[in-house]
Amino acid sequence: MITLKEYDFNNNISTKLKKEKHGTNWPVVYILNNKEEAYIGETTDISIRSNQHLAKEIRKKLMKINIITDETFNKSVILDLESFLIKYMSADKTFKLQNSNGGMQNHNYYQREEYEKKFKEIWKKLKTKGLVKNALREIENSDLFKFSPYKSLTADQYMIVNEILNVLAKNIEAKQNTTFIIHGGAGTGKTVLGIYLLKLISQAKESEHYEIEEDQVEQNLYDILKINETVEDLRIGLVIPMENLRGTLKKVFKYIKGLNSNMVLSPNDVAKNNQIYDLLIVDEAHRLRQRKNLSSAKQYNTFKLNNIKLGLDENEGTELDWILKKSKYQILFYDEKQTIKPTDVRQEKFIELEKNSKCYSYQLKTQLRCILGGEKYVEYIKRIFSNNPPSKKESFKKYDIKLFDNIIDLIAEIKKKNKELGLCRTIAGYAWPWNSKGAKAKNINYLNTYDINIDGQKYIWNTSTSDWVNSPNSINEIGSIHTIQGFDLNYAGIIIGNDLKYDSINNKLYADRNNYYDKNGKNTASEEELLEYILNIYSTMCTRGMLGTYIYVCNKELKKYLSKYINR
Numbered sequence: 001m002i003t004l005k006e007y008d009f010n011n012n013i014s015t016k017l018k019k020e021k022h023g024t025n026w027p028v029v030y031i032l033n034n035k036e037e038a039y040i041g042e043t044t045d046i047s048i049r050s051n052q053h054l055a056k057e058i059r060k061k062l063m064k065i066n067i068i069t070d071e072t073f074n075k076s077v078i079l080d081l082e083s084f085l086i087k088y089m090s091a092d093k094t095f096k097l098q099n100s101n102g103g104m105q106n107h108n109y110y111q112r113e114e115y116e117k118k119f120k121e122i123w124k125k126l127k128t129k130g131l132v133k134n135a136l137r138e139i140e141n142s143d144l145f146k147f148s149p150y151k152s153l154t155a156d157q158y159m160i161v162n163e164i165l166n167v168l169a170k171n172i173e174a175k176q177n178t179t180f181i182i183h184g185g186a187g188t189g190k191t192v193l194g195i196y197l198l199k200l201i202s203q204a205k206e207s208e209h210y211e212i213e214e215d216q217v218e219q220n221l222y223d224i225l226k227i228n229e230t231v232e233d234l235r236i237g238l239v240i241p242m243e244n245l246r247g248t249l250k251k252v253f254k255y256i257k258g259l260n261s262n263m264v265l266s267p268n269d270v271a272k273n274n275q276i277y278d279l280l281i282v283d284e285a286h287r288l289r290q291r292k293n294l295s296s297a298k299q300y301n302t303f304k305l306n307n308i309k310l311g312l313d314e315n316e317g318t319e320l321d322w323i324l325k326k327s328k329y330q331i332l333f334y335d336e337k338q339t340i341k342p343t344d345v346r347q348e349k350f351i352e353l354e355k356n357s358k359c360y361s362y363q364l365k366t367q368l369r370c371i372l373g374g375e376k377y378v379e380y381i382k383r384i385f386s387n388n389p390p391s392k393k394e395s396f397k398k399y400d401i402k403l404f405d406n407i408i409d410l411i412a413e414i415k416k417k418n419k420e421l422g423l424c425r426t427i428a429g430y431a432w433p434w435n436s437k438g439a440k441a442k443n444i445n446y447l448n449t450y451d452i453n454i455d456g457q458k459y460i461w462n463t464s465t466s467d468w469v470n471s472p473n474s475i476n477e478i479g480s481i482h483t484i485q486g487f488d489l490n491y492a493g494i495i496i497g498n499d500l501k502y503d504s505i506n507n508k509l510y511a512d513r514n515n516y517y518d519k520n521g522k523n524t525a526s527e528e529e530l531l532e533y534i535l536n537i538y539s540t541m542c543t544r545g546m547l548g549t550y551i552y553v554c555n556k557e558l559k560k561y562l563s564k565y566i567n568r
Contacts, residue, residue, distance in 0.1 A: 013054070017047040025045060030042075038095035039053070097150070143250050183364065185245075186540055238282075271309065291315055340485075425480050484544055
């Protein structure tokens with residue numbers, strides 16, 4: 001039976017716990033806390049462990065210790081429960097956690113599913129005691145949970161963290177600038193791993209990072225610390241090219257101990273800052289821009305001035321060049337299949353960079369978003385949105401993917417799912433002009449101006465360019481690729497406009513330039529390039545939903561083509 005017992009955390013605690021049934025020689029999980037901060041840990045001897053914590057200045061200010069015990073606990077269970085509590089309590093916002101995020105790995109063990117049911121029971125007990133305040137589902141839908149650095153790593157993520165830290169330690173000692181490129185498709189955890197590394201390295205000077213014995217991540221951090229005595233003053237930043245995701249992460253970082261919103265940078269922030277950064281971590285590096293087809297004269301001028309300032313060709317310098325110029329070490333998260341317009345830095349620049357002996361490349365493979373469909377679903381979607389389609393229809397029993405005949409039904413179903421689960425939105429390709437944006441700029445009531453008309457049903461594009469997913473009216477709006485790239489949804493409703501069509505005579509997909517309204521995306525793109533951008537947009541959109549994807553298609557021939565592979 002699970003018990004949760006509270007004690008005062010003071011110099012008498014060790015003596016008191018020695019008298020308790022599970023106070024010595026038994027696996028337990030515990031929570032140390034005061035009114036603002038908490039520390040979560042596991043141990044097989046809480047009496048000894050409590051004394052060790054009292055010896056640390058950072059822990060002394062914690063006033064209570066809550067100990068969770070059960071007759072069936074073993075070492076694997078308490079490691080998993082500790083990870084569970086860190087992950088969820090960090091996003092609950094009742095406390096700021098003192099924990100490091102190093103060494104948390106995902107692993108299976110006997111009867112794990114049964115124990116995870118007990119974890120939910122433990123959460124209810126914590127809620128009753130006021131140690132947490134939100135329901136698990138509510139937390140799972142929050143940005144703070146989705147972008148938390150307190151995540152258990154997959155095997156490939158853990159290996160990459162180890163190798164990066166190992167190489168960094170050696171190259172800091174050798175004073176050799178280094179670039180890391182981490183390739184990963186949609187849903188492989190690029191953003192979360194970037195945030196994980198940011199917290200891990202930015203707090204490398206704090207002693208609690210070395211509390212997990214014989215953990216290689218901790219050892220590699222310690223090696224960096226030994227080599228670089230100024231590691232606590234590392235100039236480090238997370239570069240986010242897209243405004244929408246950047247705004248969301250700035251909000252998230254306010255609630256994570258050791259991180260702050262100033263660490264979240266735009267490429268322009270990097271270029272105009274006079275300092276050289278020690279390390280820049282770049283998420284969605286495929287969305288870094290070049291000086292081509294920008295949306296305004298002001299952006300062209302900013303590019304020119306930054307290029308001149310950094311000693312680059314005023315026309316040829318890119319945001320990738322700015323990153324390389326302004327930092328000693330770079331970690332770039334990259335997916336060439338999510339390049340969506342001519343402003344994005346060309347793939348050739350990354351290929352060229354990888355040829356350099358100072359560049360190290362890695363590959364993320366484990367699918368973390370569309371878990372119910374897995375990597376098989378993601379690859380299936382990529383094949384469908386290509387001119388090399390699958391040979392047969394695949395079924396995904398657990399992943400809910402459907403093709404809708406009626407736009408009203410799709411919108412209604414997404415709204416229904418949103419009431420049940422939260423975090424369900426409708427998004428579309430840029431196949432309609434953005435009338436409401438012009439109306440808003442002219443102080444006209446833009447909510448009465450529609451953008452999208454499908455069979456007499458009228459909708460507006462997203463009215464927010466920052467953190468749209470969480471904006472109050474987003475469920476009634478249609479998001480674009482720029483509002484959703486880098487985000488997770490429970491269910492995604494996808495509207496495929498007339499920018500993508502199917503030639504049933506020649507059996508191939510093609511782009512209809514006249515129905516593609518991102519003028520900066522189509523003016524200089526060749527037919528082949530435009531098709532690639534549009535296919536990347538739709539395949540990216542179809543990998544946003546964790547539980548399911550619902551699709552409506554405007555072009556009749558394209559609908560017939562897709563119905564070969566997706567149930568209607």
